[in-house]
Amino acid sequence: MLRGKRAVVTGGGNGFGQALVVWLAREGVDVDFCARRPEDIQITCSILSSEGGKARGYVCDLTRPESIEYFSRQIINSGAPVDILILNAAQWLSGKLDDQPAAECVNTIYSGLTGSILLTQALLPCLKRSSSADIISVISACGIPGFTDSIAHPAFFASKHGLSGFTQTLSHQLAKENIRVTGLYPPDFETGDLDEHSNNTFEGGEQLLNGRSIWETIRFILIQPRNCHISTVYFQGPTRESLARVNR
Numbered sequence: 026m027l028r029g030k031r032a033v034v035t036g037g038g039n040g041f042g043q044a045l046v047v048w049l050a051r052e053g054v055d056v057d058f059c060a061r062r063p064e065d066i067q068i069t070c071s072i073l074s075s076e077g078g079k080a081r082g083y084v085c086d087l088t089r090p091e092s093i094e095y096f097s098r099q100i101i102n103s104g105a106p107v108d109i110l111i112l113n114a115a116q117w118l119s120g121k122l123d124d125q126p127a128a129e130c131v132n133t134i135y136s137g138l139t140g141s142i143l144l145t146q147a148l149l150p151c152l153k154r155s156s157s158a159d160i161i162s163v164i165s166a167c168g169i170p171g172f173t174d175s176i177a178h179p180a181f182f183a184s185k186h187g188l189s190g191f192t193q194t195l196s197h198q199l200a201k202e203n204i205r206v207t208g209l210y211p212p213d214f215e216t217g218d219l220d221e222h223s224n225n226t227f228e229g230g231e232q233l234l235n236g237r238s239i240w241e242t243i244r245f246i247l248i249q250p251r252n253c254h255i256s257t258v259y260f261q262g263p264t265r266e267s268l269a270r271v272n273r
Contacts, residue, residue: 026248028053030157033100033107033148035087035141036114037080038065041163041216041236043072045111048219048240050078054109059085059096072219087114087140088132097147106154109247111161112141112188118178130180137184142191158204159247162192163239166212166264174264175213196256207246211239211260234262 032049036042038060046058050073058080060066066082073080085096100107115137118129145160152158166172168185175182189208196206216236239260246255 026052027244029055030108031055031105031155032057032109032111034058034111034113035085035144036060037069037082038062039068041214041239042113043069044216044219044236045113045240045243046080047072047076047078048244049109050080051076052244055105056080057083057100059083059087059114061086087144088116088135090143093140093143093147097144100148101151105151106158107148107151108155108157109159109161110145110148110152111163111243112145113163114140115163115165115181115184115188118181119176120178122179125178125180130178133178133180134184134187137181138187138191141188145195152204153202156203157251160192160195160199160204160206161243161246162188162206162208164188164192164208164210166210166260168208169210169259174266176266193256196254200254203251205246205251205254205256207255207258209239209242209258209260212262213264214239214262232263233265233268234260 032054034042034045034056037046037058046056046069049056058069060082061084063084066084070080070082083096083099086092116133118125118133165185167175167177167182168189192206192208199206211234214234214236242258249255
């Protein structure tokens with residue numbers, strides 16, 4: 026269903042972003058991804074190479090507009106349309122408002138919000154050239170109004186609330202151009218092994234969500250007929266904080 030499509034993934038150098046790159050490549054998707062560090066790009070490419078697959082990785086710092094411009098230019102210059110854009114990258118920041126310096130607050134907003142906006146804007150012509158484009162925005166439960174059960178810094182919350190607003194507005198505007206935009210709001214989750222599936226011996230609320238479940242949700246969204254637009258997905262699950270309270 027996904028074979029032959031072209032995807033762009035942000036934050037593909039480690040964690041869930043790296044897993045997304047691998048899982049997409051296994052589906053036969055042509056993947057471009059970005060990461061801040063060259064060594065992380067090499068690790069992701071090495072994982073794929075060991076499986077006989079490949080992806081193209083680019084250094085991109087989403088806190089710097091000139092870096093975003095360079096990355097997007099590489100994608101645009103290939104001439105091929107972009108069928109899937111997954112906005113996954115975000116700088117994690119924890120603590121209270123006065124726990125972090127101003128520079129960290131700014132970088133958190135830029136990496137998780139501003140960078141995603143600028144990259145999407147730059148790649149929009151490539152997405153419009155696709156006959157079946159999807160934008161998947163990995164937002165976080167921290168972007169849900171009223172959610173506070175996290176040690177995330179207020180700047181991280183602000184970034185995710187901003188990304189939520191951006192995603193919802195974009196979903197409405199681009200639907201008229203046959204570009205589906207979906208926002209995902211997972212709580213804390215663990216990626217684990219790339220071949221690991223959810224452990225069904227645990228009941229709801231007893232264990233963190235498995236990143237594989239989020240990927241399977243993304244895959245489900247992507248393979249739906251074009252007249253099926255899933256704009257928002259909320260996940261039910263515990264946070265690290267709630268599990269810690271239970272285990273005290």
